[in-house]
Amino acid sequence: MNRLYHVPLSPFCRKVRLTLAEKKIEVELVEERYWEQSPDFLRRNPAGKVPVLRMEGRLMSESQAICEFLEEVAPTPPLMPRDIDGRYEVRRLCSWFDDKFHHEVTTKLLYERVNKKVTKEGYPDSRNVKSGAQKIKYHLDYMAWLLDQRRWLAGNDMTLADFTAASHLSCLDYTSDVDWNRHGVIKDWYAKIKSRPSFRPLLADQVPGLPPPAHYADLDF
Amino acid sequence: MNRLYHVPLSPFCRKVRLTLAEKKIEVELVEERYWEQSPDFLRRNPAGKVPVLRMEGRLMSESQAICEFLEEVAPTPPLMPRDIDGRYEVRRLCSWFDDKFHHEVTTKLLYERVNKKVTKEGYPDSRNVKSGAQKIKYHLDYMAWLLDQRRWLAGNDMTLADFTAASHLSCLDYTSDVDWNRHGVIKDWYAKIKSRPSFRPLLADQVPGLPPPAHYADLDF
Numbered sequence: 001m002n003r004l005y006h007v008p009l010s011p012f013c014r015k016v017r018l019t020l021a022e023k024k025i026e027v028e029l030v031e032e033r034y035w036e037q038s039p040d041f042l043r044r045n046p047a048g049k050v051p052v053l054r055m056e057g058r059l060m061s062e063s064q065a066i067c068e069f070l071e072e073v074a075p076t077p078p079l080m081p082r083d084i085d086g087r088y089e090v091r092r093l094c095s096w097f098d099d100k101f102h103h104e105v106t107t108k109l110l111y112e113r114v115n116k117k118v119t120k121e122g123y124p125d126s127r128n129v130k131s132g133a134q135k136i137k138y139h140l141d142y143m144a145w146l147l148d149q150r151r152w153l154a155g156n157d158m159t160l161a162d163f164t165a166a167s168h169l170s171c172l173d174y175t176s177d178v179d180w181n182r183h184g185v186i187k188d189w190y191a192k193i194k195s196r197p198s199f200r201p202l203l204a205d206q207v208p209g210l211p212p213p214a215h216y217a218d219l220d221f
Numbered sequence: 222m223n224r225l226y227h228v229p230l231s232p233f234c235r236k237v238r239l240t241l242a243e244k245k246i247e248v249e250l251v252e253e254r255y256w257e258q259s260p261d262f263l264r265r266n267p268a269g270k271v272p273v274l275r276m277e278g279r280l281m282s283e284s285q286a287i288c289e290f291l292e293e294v295a296p297t298p299p300l301m302p303r304d305i306d307g308r309y310e311v312r313r314l315c316s317w318f319d320d321k322f323h324h325e326v327t328t329k330l331l332y333e334r335v336n337k338k339v340t341k342e343g344y345p346d347s348r349n350v351k352s353g354a355q356k357i358k359y360h361l362d363y364m365a366w367l368l369d370q371r372r373w374l375a376g377n378d379m380t381l382a383d384f385t386a387a388s389h390l391s392c393l394d395y396t397s398d399v400d401w402n403r404h405g406v407i408k409d410w411y412a413k414i415k416s417r418p419s420f421r422p423l424l425a426d427q428v429p430g431l432p433p434p435a436h437y438a439d440l441d442f
Contacts, residue, residue: 065312
């Protein structure tokens with residue numbers, strides 16, 4: 001049986017969970033207290049990060065590399081376009097969210113509010129929270145600008161770029177950090193993603209002591 | 222004419238420069254004072270980062286996405302293996318260096334010592350420098366562990382993983398932050414990369430007011 005070592009509110013784990021589910025690859029989920037850096041875990045991934053996917057004898061890490069691998073071994077349904085320019089645009093946007101959005105927003109809001117609590121590292125730094133709350137507006141505006149020109153973020157088809165963005169936003173939605181009323185096109189886009197069967201397990205995630213808001217799992221948010 | 226907007230001591234720009242040179246794609250280099258975030262530059266890349274590649278009417282950003290694109294439009298010489306597992310390993314290691322190594326080492330040493338000086342942001346934070354100097358040892362040990370088992374970092378062929386690692390290490394070598402005597406296999410590996418024609422322009426890079434050490438451009442270091 002394939003196995004994914006993960007934590008529920010990690011956008012990188014969610015990206016891999018969504019890709020596996022879209023491609024109908026069954027996997028057993030195992031929660032990993034990666035911050036304890038147990039020797040067993042470090043043997044699975046010397047980088048000390050989640051997700052780690054155990055699949056047919058392989059032990060794989062780095063979410064983008066895993067998703068590209070899954071796309072190559074299970075091309076149906078495709079999450080990457082057939083044309084070279086289209087694939088470039090998907091990869092550019094995956095990096096946008098996993099690097100820029102992650103550092104400017106996800107680490108500033110989610111990691112301050114949730115990860116510090118879970119790992120008992122202390123209280124949120126209000127300057128970081130303020131900065132993240134400011135920066136997410138710019139990112140939402142950029143997404144809306146893209147979605148005004150395209151049906152999905154990277155073009156007219158749903159791709160890994162959409163699942164990458166939705167992975168980050170869904171984690172931030174758990175802490176009510178996304179203003180869905182800022183842009184109608186983003187709300188419509190998220191409603192489409194949220195209603196996919198692959199998304200359902202994410203909406204059932206619960207962090208002990210930190211219940212999600214009522215709208216989090218609501219398809220009609 | 223293709224044009225690359227870059228800064229000399231950026232590992233991400235170097236990775237693209239090396240890939241272009243390996244594939245014999247000519248490009249005009251334009252230094253970009255990205256930290257001034259001029260409106261012209263932000264039009265080229267809303268992420269406000271270098272490198273930006275202008276190529277046949279396209280404006281492209283995000284170094285990994287650019288390198289994957291170049292691999293697809295110019296497959297010779299190959300910088301990615303033909304097999305799926307091999308490509309996964311290359312992408313995993315590219316992420317290792319561009320994410321983990323970058324945050325634990327490059328930002329702590331190079332950005333403290335060089336970027337802060339260039340952008341007039343102040344003096345190096347000695348805690349960061351100390352942390353980077355500590356962490357690079359672990360990364361060199363990991364590289365040596367890989368190179369004990371393989372001719373190149375990702376397997377028996379030279380790939381984008383080697384150029385990604387060499388891009389980071391060459392920038393850190395400019396500030397004498399790499400202990401080449403720690404592992405003979407790493408020194409041998411770097412000597413092979415350093416002697417490639419694609420690497421020569423990097424060895425001629427100069428930051429005003431911050432000359433490189435004598436060994437930096439020496440093929441027999």
